[in-house]
Amino acid sequence: MAAARPAILGRVVAGVAAAAVVVPVGWFWQASLVPAEYSVMDMGTSDAGSGPRGPGVVLGAGGGGHPGHGHDGGARLAVDQLVEERTGPPDVAVTLVARAERVEIAPGVEVDAYTVNGSTPGPTVRATQGDLVEVTFVNESVPDGATLHWHGMDVPNAVDGVAGVTQDAVGLGEEFTYRFVAEDAGTYWYHSHQVSHEQVRRGLLGAVVVGPAPDAPAVAGPDVAGLLEHAVDVTAVVHQFGPHRTVAGVAGDLAVDVPAGGAARVRVVNTDDGTLPVWVTGSAFRLLAIDGTDVHAPPEVREQAVSLTAGARADLLVTVPDDGTPVRVELGGSAAVVLGPAGATAEPTRRPEATLDPLTYGEPAPLGLDPAAADRHFTYTIGRRPGFVDGRPGMQWTVNGRTFPDVPMFTVREGDVVRMTLSNASGEAHPMHLHGHHVVVLERDGVPASGSPWWVDSLDVRQGETYEVAFVADNPGVWMDHCHNLPHAAEGLVAHLMYEGVTTPYLVGRGTVNRPE
Structure with a gap:
């Protein structure tokens, strides 16, 4: 009997020690549980x-x-009371329909995607600064419901598009109307904010481009304003589907006709979760805008990359050389926008060692x-x-x-x-x-x-x-x-x-x- 006492005592001590671990862990587990419904x-x-x-x-x-x-x-x-105060008919009216379907991103390569009006990215919503925009969003076949968040646009809170915060998710067969004034010129994008980590990955997104009002001042300077007046406007929505980096919904390079000596404004939208480096080969460039806001007096730069974090946008002004040599705007090294006369091609290049620093770029204002x-x-x-x-x-x-x-x-x-x-x-x-x-x-x-x-x-x-x-x-x-x-x-x-x-x-x-x- 005396010999059994140490064994019993050992089991008691072990049980107490186990309880000392299990009980707090259980408490922390219980305390972490989120209610089934909450605000x-x-x-x-x-x-x-x-x-x-x-x-x-x-x-x-x-x-x-x-x-x-x-x-x-x-x-x-x-x-839901914080709505656009401006009334009357919209200047821009768009219907965007979300679907679950397979899309081809390269010859013979199809992916399961969420599309907007049959493509990913969906159509670019275009407006002029000051326009009243009305978007009717229809969920045709996205099973978990969906919304549209206007990323980077300072819209009224009721149309921010966050499921459970500013609206309910739009269910199958339902629709929701977003109405706001495009207050600021710039490059933005829309995407679902319902199960966003899945729905954005699968392509429920598109670009928004707001042009400046006719009387808007030229922040970049008169020389740049002259180039922009005749520049080709290119929207490069970049999105990764598995191993395939797409530009405007197609894997690989996007070729854009720009005449010798001509300029292009390339609006790069990073829709992915990671950082996207962007660099230009064959020409100098200016970083015109960051996240939709113009840079004040942007200088020309060469051999520097621009780093776009997830969700960010950068507008680059690029000029094709007078001899028509094509220019590549590299998008992470696995895709590019190629600018030049029709049929022009250019080989990929390595990322420059230097990265442009917005902390010191441009002039104070x-x-x-x-x-x-x-x-x-x-x-x-x-x-x-x-x-x-x-x-x-x-x-x-x-x-x-x-x-x-x-x-x-x-x-x-x-x-x-x-x-x-x-x-x-x-x-x-x-x-x-x-x-x-x-x-x-x-x-x-x-x-x-x-x-x-x-x-x-x-x-x-x-x-x-x-x-x-x-x-x-x-x-x-x-x-x-x-x-x-x-x-x-x-x-x-x-x-x-x-x-x-x-x-x-x-x-x-x-x-x-x-x-x-």
């Missing part, structure tokens, strides 16, 4: 930032996700805001640690040390000048995308911006980097602020920018039709 208003913790208007205001948390009253008794405004007088300052720190997300174990992305859904809700008031410090200690690069707003880069790793104002909506924050950015909170709503490597967003790298007094009636979760990531 993004109930996610995480409201963060009012620091500065004259924060901390102190904590509207949003625990709001229940339905129109009603705030904690201070003030009336709330639902996102007024920002239109005073970052030194910011009303709020937020910190958005990306990390990674072991844990659970909705019961799923693994290495999880964190925002300010917390995992989804316990992530910050950055709370602002309309009119605030906002500064945000973005830093990345996660081990991987992240293309960060704030909906409904452009931000201007103030500094990177402590080095102030010294070139043209660098306005972006998709910013590549690489491992170990820290950016200081600023923007004006001038577009009320509930806006996603997430990684545009869309699988990362699906894994929980998501936060939201909340305006005081604004709520959403929509719900997300497995018990709803809405799954934005």
Whole structure:
């Protein structure tokens, strides 16, 4: 009997030790579970930032996700009320129909895709700055439902196209109308924000090109304006289907007729999850615009690559030499836009060692805001640690040390000048995308911006980097602020920018039709 006591004691100790491990793990697993239906208003913790208007205001948390009253008794405004105020017939009216079908991207190569009006990419939506645009979106056969998000366009919140945040997903046989004014000239794109990591990968997307108003000033300078007046306009939507990189829906090179001595404006749209390097061989080029915003006084450059993060756009001005030698605009090294007289070809080239740095490119110009007088300052720190997300174990992305859904809700008031410090200690690069707003880069790793104002909506924050950015909170709503490597967003790298007094009636979760990531 005495000999048995140590064995019994050992089993008890082992059981206690096992319980000490299993019970906390079980608690963390249980605590990570996301309800079948929930509002993004109930996610995480409201963060009012620091500065004259924060901390102190904590509207949003625990709001229940339905129109009603705030904690201070003030009336709330639902996102579906934040619509385009301009009435009357649209200047541009388009119907876009989404389907699930097989498409041919190269001779004998077909892929399962989601198309828009029978192709991927879908048709380019074209407008002139100031136009009222109306898009009727029809879901003919996308089984999980779909939406259209207007990436980079600061549209009213009700038409931002995020399932479960600004609308319900458009089900089979249903339709939804998006109506907005094309306020800013530039290159943008649309894509689904329902199960986005799958639907974008399969091609439910297209470009948006907004031309400048007739009286718009020439930011790039009179010499560039003269070239642009007669330049060929090329939209190069780049998308990867498995091993095949496509341009405008076709694997390989896109040939564009440009006469000897002629110029082309090449609008490159990176629709993939990774970074796309772009470089020009056979000619110098100018980087005219970044994410739809013109660069001020862009100089000519040679032997430099332009790095486009996921979701980003770059407009390049390229001139074909007077002798008609073709020019290649390389798109990652496996596809290109070839500019030159009809039938011209050019061999691929290696990426230059140098990369153009927007922090110093171009010439300074007024920002239109005073970052030194910011009303709020937020910190958005990306990390990674072991844990659970909705019961799923693994290495999880964190925002300010917390995992989804316990992530910050950055709370602002309309009119605030906002500064945000973005830093990345996660081990991987992240293309960060704030909906409904452009931000201007103030500094990177402590080095102030010294070139043209660098306005972006998709910013590549690489491992170990820290950016200081600023923007004006001038577009009320509930806006996603997430990684545009869309699988990362699906894994929980998501936060939201909340305006005081604004709520959403929509719900997300497995018990709803809405799954934005």
